[in-house]
Amino acid sequence: MSYIWHLIANIGYFLLFVNLVLFSIRLGTGGKANKIFTVYLLVILVIQLISGYLSSLRINNLFLSHFYFLGQFVFLSLFYKSLFTNSLQRKIINIGFVSCFAILGIQYSLDSSLLFKFNLFEIFLTSFILIIYSVFYFYNMLTAKKQFYYINIGIMLYLFGSTILFFVGNLTALMSAEMSKITWVANALLYVIYQLFISFEWYKTFSKKAVLTLE
Amino acid sequence: MKINPAYEKELVLIILYSSLFFIVVAIVLIVFFYYSRKKIIQKEVEKRNLVIQHQREQLRAVIITQEEERKRIAQDLHDDISSKLNIVSLNSYLLNTPNLLENEISEITNNIIDLVGKALENTRRIAHDLLPPVFDQFGLNAGVEELCLEFNSSKAVQVIYKNEVEFDKNDNDRHLHVFRILQELMNNSLRHGKAKNISVLFESKNGGVSCNYSDDGLGFDVNSQENKNGLGMKNIESRVDLLNGMITFESELNKGIQVVFNF
Numbered sequence: 440m441s442y443i444w445h446l447i448a449n450i451g452y453f454l455l456f457v458n459l460v461l462f463s464i465r466l467g468t469g470g471k472a473n474k475i476f477t478v479y480l481l482v483i484l485v486i487q488l489i490s491g492y493l494s495s496l497r498i499n500n501l502f503l504s505h506f507y508f509l510g511q512f513v514f515l516s517l518f519y520k521s522l523f524t525n526s527l528q529r530k531i532i533n534i535g536f537v538s539c540f541a542i543l544g545i546q547y548s549l550d551s552s553l554l555f556k557f558n559l560f561e562i563f564l565t566s567f568i569l570i571i572y573s574v575f576y577f578y579n580m581l582t583a584k585k586q587f588y589y590i591n592i593g594i595m596l597y598l599f600g601s602t603i604l605f606f607v608g609n610l611t612a613l614m615s616a617e618m619s620k621i622t623w624v625a626n627a628l629l630y631v632i633y634q635l636f637i638s639f640e641w642y643k644t645f646s647k648k649a650v651l652t653l654e
Numbered sequence: 655m656k657i658n659p660a661y662e663k664e665l666v667l668i669i670l671y672s673s674l675f676f677i678v679v680a681i682v683l684i685v686f687f688y689y690s691r692k693k694i695i696q697k698e699v700e701k702r703n704l705v706i707q708h709q710r711e712q713l714r715a716v717i718i719t720q721e722e723e724r725k726r727i728a729q730d731l732h733d734d735i736s737s738k739l740n741i742v743s744l745n746s747y748l749l750n751t752p753n754l755l756e757n758e759i760s761e762i763t764n765n766i767i768d769l770v771g772k773a774l775e776n777t778r779r780i781a782h783d784l785l786p787p788v789f790d791q792f793g794l795n796a797g798v799e800e801l802c803l804e805f806n807s808s809k810a811v812q813v814i815y816k817n818e819v820e821f822d823k824n825d826n827d828r829h830l831h832v833f834r835i836l837q838e839l840m841n842n843s844l845r846h847g848k849a850k851n852i853s854v855l856f857e858s859k860n861g862g863v864s865c866n867y868s869d870d871g872l873g874f875d876v877n878s879q880e881n882k883n884g885l886g887m888k889n890i891e892s893r894v895d896l897l898n899g900m901i902t903f904e905s906e907l908n909k910g911i912q913v914v915f916n917f
Contacts, residue, residue: 577687581694592684599680603673610665618662622669629677 444620447627452491454634455484458641465645472521472587479514480637486510502554504608505561512539512565515594519572522587528575535568557608566602570595589643593636600629712895715888727780734776738769745769786833794821794829798836798854805852811844814853819863831893832865832917838886839867839913847871849910859916862899867913873905 462469462477486507493500513536520532543561547553553561573595580588604626611619745766749759781787789797795817802813821829836854843849849871856865874881881887894901894915901915 574683577683581687581691582698595684596677596680599676600673603669603676607665607669614662614665615659618659618666621666622673625670625673629673 441616441620444624444627447624447631451627451630451634452484452487454631454638455480455487458634458637459484461638461641461645465641468645470521472518475514475518475521476587476590479511479518482510482514483507499555501556504557504605505554508561508565509543512569515569516572519569519576522576523579525579528579531575532572535571539564539568557605559606559609562602562605562608566598566605570598573598587640587644589636589640593633593640596636597629597633601626604629712888712892715885716892719885719889727784730776730780730783734780735773738773738776742766742769742773785830789830789833790826793823793826794833797829797833801833801837801840802854805840805844808844811849812851813840814851816854817856819856819858828897828917831897835890835893835915836865836867838890842886843869843871843911847873847911862916864914864916868910870910873907873909873911875907876903876905 459477459480462473462480466474466477486503490500490503490507493503516532516536520529523529523532542564543558546558546560573591576587576591577595580586580591604622607622611622745762748754748762754762786797786800788800798815798817802815805811805813840852843852847869849869852867852869854865854867856863858864890901894917897915897917899915899917901913903911903913905911
């Protein structure tokens with residue numbers, strides 16, 4: 440099971456790397472949202488690489504999970520904010536941003552031991568808020584042009600599925616290695632699907648433009 | 655603390671199923687979005703098509719009216735002016751005939767003066783029909799007053815006109831549309847409605863002007879497609895559109911009509 444997990448997880452990282460490269464070479468053509476998304480991919484990749492390195496040194500890398508969830512929250516919030524034109528929605532993002540950090544700041548100052556394991560509340564809060572933005576964006580697209588449609592589908596599927604799997608992150612430490620890997624395999628699979636949606640978005644949005652510029 | 659292996663399997667199953675459940679929820683949301691979007695866009699397209707069709711019909715009405723107007727002007731020129739000038743020209747040739755008697759010359763000259771006078775009068779009438787000089791010089795109020803006077807003088811109909819608004823002469827371009835609408839309405843009342851009494855009232859309303867028009871004629875079926883698509887109707891609608899106004903028709907058979915529009 441461990442072998443399968445490594446394989447799928449590495450496919451996920453590889454796809455993440457490919458997507459980062461793909462989005463980087465089209466950085467100039469896209470708008471602000473495109474740039475923010477590219478930075479998001481870069482940050483996530485860096486966090487994954489560091490956590491892989493630390494785990495190879497057998498150092499506890501769980502504190503990186505906070506960077507992962509908060510980084511994802513920050514950059515995807517900015518990503519959605521750049522896509523929203525409705526002032527109320529933009530205001531909601533600002534409010535979500537401030538309140539999320541305020542609440543988590545209070546929580547960590549009260550219990551700093553949370554820094555070294557999965558903070559369930561943090562996972563819940565960041566994922567939940569992002570899912571709301573994703574729904575907002577679907578709502579906006581009802582009458583508008585489909586832009587970042589597939590990325591939005593990917594984000595929604597991944598957040599819905601993976602949030603539960605991260606919730607049990609602390610629990611898996613108490614299980615036998617074999618059993619705990621099953622949930623991580625599921626998570627890695629979801630991650631691959633998420634990255635595939637991002638690749639597909641790139642294909643739909645940018646690959647045709649490349650052909651046009653060549654003609 | 656370790657978890658009992660017997661529960662472990664159950665636990666993992668629960669975790670996987672909850673994850674799967676939420677993924678299915680996400681898929682349902684996405685599918686729902688996909689079909690809602692499709693439906694909304696389809697409705698939007700239908701709405702736009704209706705608007706385009708409406709505009710096309712208006713355009714068609716405008717073009718046909720323009721052609722009819724040309725035809726009418728051509729006919730007026732031909733019947734009233736060309737024919738008279740023709741006779742004037744013939745008479746002028748006659749004057750060249752040698753050995754004409756004194757009284758013959760005076761008869762021909764009188765003929766010519768008479769015909770040229772009639773032709774002149776006709777050109778005035780045609781020009782007046784095209785754009786009343788009173789309207790052009792003194793504005794909408796005077797134009798409508800004169801229009802009412804003309805209808806009154808026909809004795810077939812009694813027009814009551816009331817105006818509580820001061821019209822700005824700089825707005826004459828817009829007021830011409832109002833004038834034409836009233837012209838069309840009055841013509842319709844007389845020709846199709848066989849009305850005996852017509853009332854026209856301008857009043858200020860919400861910063862704009864509202865015009866109330868009513869008659870006691872035969873009226874018409876407001877919902878009939880035939881009436882809605884009539885040229886006159888389309889023309890009035892186009893003009894109200896140009897004025898950025900709204901128009902409402904109220905009528906029943908044999909109960910006259912009430913028209914209110916603002917500009």
